[in-house]
Amino acid sequence: MAGEMTDSGVPRVVAIAWGAHAAPQRGPSRGLSHEKIVKQAIEIADEHGLGAVTMQRVAESLGFTTMSLYRYVANKEELLLLMSGADWLLPPRRKSGDDWRENLRTWVAELQSMYRQHPWLLEVQRGPVSVLLPGTMEVVDRGMEAVRALELSEQEIISLVLVISSYVASFSNLERDLADQEDLEFGPDAMAELGEVITAERLPYAAPFFLAGNYAGGPVLEDESGVDTEYEFGLELLIEGLAARQAAGPRD
């Protein structure tokens, strides 16, 4: 499942991603390359979603046969990994300041913008291999830099980076799901029908809230950009929690 390995024991796809698999190049090349394939696949995913990324479509849009791709990529999974680990999906790196809160917010905003521009990133299966891809490592590196001023152990720094990036990913996911489908609005008939199954006995807390019209389609998910309020709320909690932890000094 981790794919083929290179002679030295590095996963093939990792070597390719870092450009270390420099294409032996003996016979004639008609112009295909890893970079071209991955770029094209990303373009298709950006425009038409990950579902539109098929081997056939990628190949044809490059002017080649489907089968030509298999000279560069072991299978579709490998192509998806290469797409998700491309480091050019991130905005250019900016100089980091001294205020960790501000750094953290900048880093998080970069992540969020990446997910917004390339929502399919959230659908690609992650794993130990992804962690070694250029894009992922770049994200981790920027995160580590952002919080360098905090008094945390290396273990805690990695934990923090993981926690925050997971948080951003999960909210970007939510945001994407909600954006995908048009909002629902219910007339009196629909509310009546729903009211018969969504009862206060069954759902003592959620039902009254829903029946008052405050749930789906209500103000909760309707502020300007979907779930921004919720997102900020949670991020604030994480940062405040971190500050409290810092103030309390080292533990254990």
Add this chain to the structure above:
Amino acid sequence: MAGEMTDSGVPRVVAIAWGAHAAPQRGPSRGLSHEKIVKQAIEIADEHGLGAVTMQRVAESLGFTTMSLYRYVANKEELLLLMSGADWLLPPRRKSGDDWRENLRTWVAELQSMYRQHPWLLEVQRGPVSVLLPGTMEVVDRGMEAVRALELSEQEIISLVLVISSYVASFSNLERDLADQEDLEFGPDAMAELGEVITAERLPYAAPFFLAGNYAGGPVLEDESGVDTEYEFGLELLIEGLAARQAAGPRD
């Protein structure tokens, strides 16, 4: 994209999920039903992953033709929605206490256990419709109950429930991804090859950490159950942040 609507304007799949679409039942029924189909599909997903859930496989394992399913379900997407919104995936509801921290931890543990037992839940596309399914509303209801003692507005309560459940989902996702593939271990050859591209110039913070052997395959991701340390760390942050917010009193 939101699917067909019932006469009163409720999405068809929502009506089915709540059992409000009570099967007209005029002609002869050979024993297929929404419940049987969804249960079978869930069983297959639990055992063999969401990828194994095909219309053909679900139908055949029930002893029917593929096409018979389409009398109960408009398309595959609807089947996936019904699976993800089933409320019997949750552990039985327990009485909630007065300590909101403890309640929150119990609720979160229930969610986590659900994701561990049914990892495919994390792959199903969410949307406005999912929010109205019995399972989702049950989760929200339990969350609202857990934090009822906190002095928060309804808006904030919903935000909090969303934040925490997103957090749990994202970590469960991470956990699943890491569990899917065996861990990587690199010998000296591999480390040498990787060291040529993963340099301190390119990744000033992550590279030294990685080259010291502390990154993938190192102690960070190797503690007992994968990412438990990171998970606890973040949860602690959220709770501490929440407590700090409470102590500071109402805002704005």
Add this chain to the structure above:
DNA sequence: ACCTGAACACCGTTCAAGT
């Protein structure tokens, strides 16, 4: 080494037909 073409075993979904 690079790319092609034919073939295989799958998908989801339609439609018309049986009971």
Add this chain to the structure above:
DNA sequence: ACCTGAACACCGTTCAAGT
């Protein structure tokens, strides 16, 4: 109303063959 069977337009991937 419920289920079947044949057919269609796709998938990813193999293999043997061409240059």
